[in-house]
Amino acid sequence: xxxxxxxxxxxxxxxxxxxxxxxxxxxxxxxxxxxxxxxxxxxxxxxxxxxxxxxxxxxxxxxxxxxxxxxxxxxxxxxxxxxxxxxxxxxxxxxxxxxxxxxxxx
Amino acid sequence: xxxxxxxxxxxxxxxxxxxxxxxxxxxxxxxxxxxxxxxxxxxxxxxxxxxxxxxxxxxxxxxxxxxxxxxxxxxxxxxxxxxxxxxxxxxxxxxxxxxxxxxxxxxxxxxx
Numbered sequence: 199x200x201x202x203x204x205x206x207x208x209x210x211x212x213x214x215x216x217x218x219x220x221x222x223x224x225x226x227x228x229x230x231x232x233x234x235x236x237x238x239x240x241x242x243x244x245x246x247x248x249x250x251x252x253x254x255x256x257x258x259x260x261x262x263x264x265x266x267x268x269x270x271x272x273x274x275x276x277x278x279x280x281x282x283x284x285x286x287x288x289x290x291x292x293x294x295x296x297x298x299x300x301x302x303x304x
Numbered sequence: 305x306x307x308x309x310x311x312x313x314x315x316x317x318x319x320x321x322x323x324x325x326x327x328x329x330x331x332x333x334x335x336x337x338x339x340x341x342x343x344x345x346x347x348x349x350x351x352x353x354x355x356x357x358x359x360x361x362x363x364x365x366x367x368x369x370x371x372x373x374x375x376x377x378x379x380x381x382x383x384x385x386x387x388x389x390x391x392x393x394x395x396x397x398x399x400x401x402x403x404x405x406x407x408x409x410x411x412x413x414x415x416x
Binding site for chain 2: 200202228229231233239240241242243246284286288290291292293294295296297
Protein backbone atom coordinates (compact mmCIF):
# COMPACT_ATOMS: atom_id res chain seq x y z
CA UNK A 199 0.00 0.00 0.00
CA UNK A 200 1.34 3.44 -0.92
CA UNK A 201 2.14 5.70 2.00
CA UNK A 202 0.47 8.62 0.19
CA UNK A 203 -2.81 8.05 -1.61
CA UNK A 204 -4.61 10.63 -3.72
CA UNK A 205 -8.16 10.61 -5.00
CA UNK A 206 -9.52 10.82 -7.52
CA UNK A 207 -6.84 9.83 -10.02
CA UNK A 208 -8.61 11.72 -12.78
CA UNK A 209 -11.09 14.55 -12.56
CA UNK A 210 -13.06 16.37 -15.24
CA UNK A 211 -14.94 19.58 -14.52
CA UNK A 212 -16.80 22.37 -16.25
CA UNK A 213 -15.49 25.88 -15.91
CA UNK A 214 -16.77 27.48 -12.72
CA UNK A 215 -17.17 24.27 -10.74
CA UNK A 216 -15.80 23.79 -7.23
CA UNK A 217 -13.04 21.17 -7.22
CA UNK A 218 -11.81 18.99 -4.34
CA UNK A 219 -8.75 16.74 -4.48
CA UNK A 220 -7.98 14.49 -1.53
CA UNK A 221 -4.75 13.18 -0.05
CA UNK A 222 -4.46 10.56 2.69
CA UNK A 223 -1.22 9.38 4.24
CA UNK A 224 -0.22 6.62 6.62
CA UNK A 225 3.04 7.91 8.13
CA UNK A 226 3.94 10.54 10.67
CA UNK A 227 4.76 13.80 8.97
CA UNK A 228 6.17 17.21 9.75
CA UNK A 229 4.50 18.94 6.81
CA UNK A 230 2.47 18.31 3.68
CA UNK A 231 3.00 19.88 0.27
CA UNK A 232 0.67 20.44 -2.66
CA UNK A 233 2.35 20.77 -6.04
CA UNK A 234 1.07 21.54 -9.52
CA UNK A 235 2.51 20.02 -12.69
CA UNK A 236 1.41 21.62 -15.94
CA UNK A 237 1.16 19.74 -19.26
CA UNK A 238 4.56 21.14 -20.22
CA UNK A 239 6.02 19.23 -17.30
CA UNK A 240 7.17 21.95 -14.91
CA UNK A 241 6.42 21.44 -11.20
CA UNK A 242 5.45 24.34 -8.97
CA UNK A 243 4.94 24.29 -5.22
CA UNK A 244 1.48 25.58 -4.26
CA UNK A 245 1.31 25.09 -0.50
CA UNK A 246 3.26 23.75 2.41
CA UNK A 247 1.20 23.24 5.55
CA UNK A 248 1.49 21.49 8.87
CA UNK A 249 -1.90 22.43 10.37
CA UNK A 250 -5.17 24.18 9.60
CA UNK A 251 -5.81 25.89 6.33
CA UNK A 252 -4.01 28.06 3.79
CA UNK A 253 -5.50 30.12 0.96
CA UNK A 254 -3.94 31.61 -2.13
CA UNK A 255 -6.29 33.18 -4.63
CA UNK A 256 -8.83 30.54 -5.67
CA UNK A 257 -6.86 27.72 -4.08
CA UNK A 258 -7.45 26.49 -0.53
CA UNK A 259 -5.53 23.71 1.20
CA UNK A 260 -6.58 22.10 4.46
CA UNK A 261 -5.02 19.45 6.63
CA UNK A 262 -6.32 17.29 9.49
CA UNK A 263 -3.33 15.83 11.28
CA UNK A 264 -5.40 13.50 13.48
CA UNK A 265 -7.14 11.98 10.47
CA UNK A 266 -3.98 12.07 8.31
CA UNK A 267 -5.86 13.74 5.51
CA UNK A 268 -5.53 16.85 3.40
CA UNK A 269 -7.70 18.43 0.74
CA UNK A 270 -6.98 20.89 -2.04
CA UNK A 271 -9.95 22.96 -3.17
CA UNK A 272 -10.22 25.09 -6.28
CA UNK A 273 -13.06 27.58 -6.36
CA UNK A 274 -14.51 28.86 -9.65
CA UNK A 275 -12.33 26.50 -11.69
CA UNK A 276 -10.90 27.69 -15.00
CA UNK A 277 -9.38 25.83 -17.98
CA UNK A 278 -5.95 27.16 -16.99
CA UNK A 279 -6.27 25.11 -13.77
CA UNK A 280 -5.92 21.96 -15.91
CA UNK A 281 -2.85 20.20 -14.56
CA UNK A 282 -1.71 17.30 -12.41
CA UNK A 283 -1.92 18.07 -8.69
CA UNK A 284 0.53 16.20 -6.50
CA UNK A 285 0.47 15.71 -2.75
CA UNK A 286 3.77 15.07 -0.94
CA UNK A 287 4.50 14.51 2.75
CA UNK A 288 7.62 15.26 4.76
CA UNK A 289 8.98 12.42 6.85
CA UNK A 290 12.76 12.25 6.84
CA UNK A 291 12.34 12.72 3.11
CA UNK A 292 9.56 13.73 0.74
CA UNK A 293 7.12 10.97 -0.24
CA UNK A 294 4.94 11.77 -3.23
CA UNK A 295 1.50 10.67 -4.26
CA UNK A 296 0.89 9.64 -7.86
CA UNK A 297 -1.08 12.78 -8.64
CA UNK A 298 -4.59 13.78 -9.68
CA UNK A 299 -5.07 14.77 -13.30
CA UNK A 300 -7.58 17.64 -13.55
CA UNK A 301 -9.14 18.79 -16.80
CA UNK A 302 -11.41 21.84 -16.77
CA UNK A 303 -13.47 22.44 -19.88
CA UNK A 304 -14.95 25.80 -20.92
CA UNK B 305 17.12 34.88 -10.62
CA UNK B 306 17.09 31.89 -12.97
CA UNK B 307 15.90 29.57 -10.19
CA UNK B 308 16.73 25.92 -10.87
CA UNK B 309 18.08 25.10 -14.32
CA UNK B 310 18.59 21.69 -15.88
CA UNK B 311 20.38 20.60 -19.02
CA UNK B 312 19.79 18.94 -21.36
CA UNK B 313 16.02 19.08 -21.81
CA UNK B 314 15.97 15.85 -23.78
CA UNK B 315 18.54 13.11 -24.37
CA UNK B 316 18.65 9.78 -26.17
CA UNK B 317 21.26 7.26 -25.07
CA UNK B 318 22.20 3.77 -26.10
CA UNK B 319 22.44 1.04 -23.48
CA UNK B 320 25.83 1.17 -21.78
CA UNK B 321 26.55 4.82 -22.52
CA UNK B 322 27.27 7.24 -19.71
CA UNK B 323 26.17 10.82 -19.33
CA UNK B 324 25.78 13.63 -16.81
CA UNK B 325 22.57 15.54 -16.17
CA UNK B 326 23.35 19.05 -15.04
CA UNK B 327 21.49 20.97 -12.34
CA UNK B 328 22.24 24.44 -11.03
CA UNK B 329 20.47 26.87 -8.70
CA UNK B 330 21.14 30.51 -7.89
CA UNK B 331 19.10 30.82 -4.69
CA UNK B 332 21.89 29.79 -2.31
CA UNK B 333 19.90 26.75 -1.23
CA UNK B 334 21.70 24.17 0.86
CA UNK B 335 19.38 21.25 0.05
CA UNK B 336 19.33 19.81 -3.46
CA UNK B 337 17.81 16.59 -4.72
CA UNK B 338 17.25 14.49 -7.82
CA UNK B 339 13.98 12.70 -8.57
CA UNK B 340 12.76 10.49 -11.33
CA UNK B 341 9.16 10.47 -12.51
CA UNK B 342 7.70 7.40 -14.16
CA UNK B 343 4.14 6.84 -15.45
CA UNK B 344 1.76 5.72 -12.71
CA UNK B 345 4.29 6.34 -9.95
CA UNK B 346 5.01 9.27 -7.74
CA UNK B 347 8.27 11.15 -7.91
CA UNK B 348 11.03 9.03 -6.38
CA UNK B 349 14.15 10.36 -4.71
CA UNK B 350 17.43 9.23 -6.28
CA UNK B 351 20.07 11.19 -4.35
CA UNK B 352 20.15 14.31 -2.24
CA UNK B 353 22.61 16.74 -0.73
CA UNK B 354 22.33 18.88 2.40
CA UNK B 355 25.27 21.07 1.45
CA UNK B 356 28.51 21.27 -0.50
CA UNK B 357 30.56 18.12 -0.02
CA UNK B 358 27.68 16.12 1.50
CA UNK B 359 25.53 13.69 -0.48
CA UNK B 360 23.36 10.73 0.43
CA UNK B 361 21.27 8.07 -1.24
CA UNK B 362 17.53 8.27 -1.69
CA UNK B 363 15.00 5.60 -2.53
CA UNK B 364 16.34 4.52 -5.96
CA UNK B 365 20.11 5.28 -6.11
CA UNK B 366 21.37 2.27 -8.07
CA UNK B 367 23.02 3.18 -11.36
CA UNK B 368 23.44 6.86 -10.44
CA UNK B 369 26.23 8.90 -8.87
CA UNK B 370 26.22 12.47 -7.60
CA UNK B 371 28.69 14.98 -6.26
CA UNK B 372 28.30 18.45 -4.73
CA UNK B 373 31.49 20.45 -5.04
CA UNK B 374 29.70 23.82 -4.89
CA UNK B 375 26.46 25.09 -3.37
CA UNK B 376 25.13 25.92 -6.84
CA UNK B 377 25.70 22.70 -8.79
CA UNK B 378 24.46 19.14 -8.28
CA UNK B 379 25.13 16.93 -11.33
CA UNK B 380 23.67 13.44 -11.69
CA UNK B 381 25.79 10.85 -13.47
CA UNK B 382 24.47 7.76 -15.18
CA UNK B 383 27.36 5.31 -15.17
CA UNK B 384 26.12 2.75 -17.71
CA UNK B 385 22.66 3.59 -19.01
CA UNK B 386 19.96 0.91 -19.04
CA UNK B 387 16.46 0.99 -20.59
CA UNK B 388 15.03 0.94 -17.04
CA UNK B 389 16.51 4.42 -16.59
CA UNK B 390 14.21 5.84 -19.26
CA UNK B 391 12.35 8.48 -17.29
CA UNK B 392 11.87 12.17 -16.66
CA UNK B 393 14.41 13.53 -14.19
CA UNK B 394 13.77 16.52 -11.96
CA UNK B 395 16.25 18.42 -9.87
CA UNK B 396 14.96 20.43 -6.91
CA UNK B 397 16.40 22.76 -4.32
CA UNK B 398 15.27 24.31 -1.05
CA UNK B 399 16.67 25.93 2.10
CA UNK B 400 16.25 22.59 3.89
CA UNK B 401 14.60 19.22 3.35
CA UNK B 402 11.32 20.28 4.93
CA UNK B 403 10.92 23.60 3.20
CA UNK B 404 9.27 24.57 -0.09
CA UNK B 405 10.93 22.78 -2.97
CA UNK B 406 11.82 24.59 -6.20
CA UNK B 407 11.92 22.30 -9.20
CA UNK B 408 13.87 22.53 -12.42
CA UNK B 409 12.09 22.06 -15.77
CA UNK B 410 13.08 18.40 -16.06
CA UNK B 411 15.21 16.27 -18.38
CA UNK B 412 13.49 13.64 -20.49
CA UNK B 413 15.83 10.67 -20.97
CA UNK B 414 15.29 7.80 -23.40
CA UNK B 415 17.63 4.81 -23.22
CA UNK B 416 17.48 2.47 -26.20
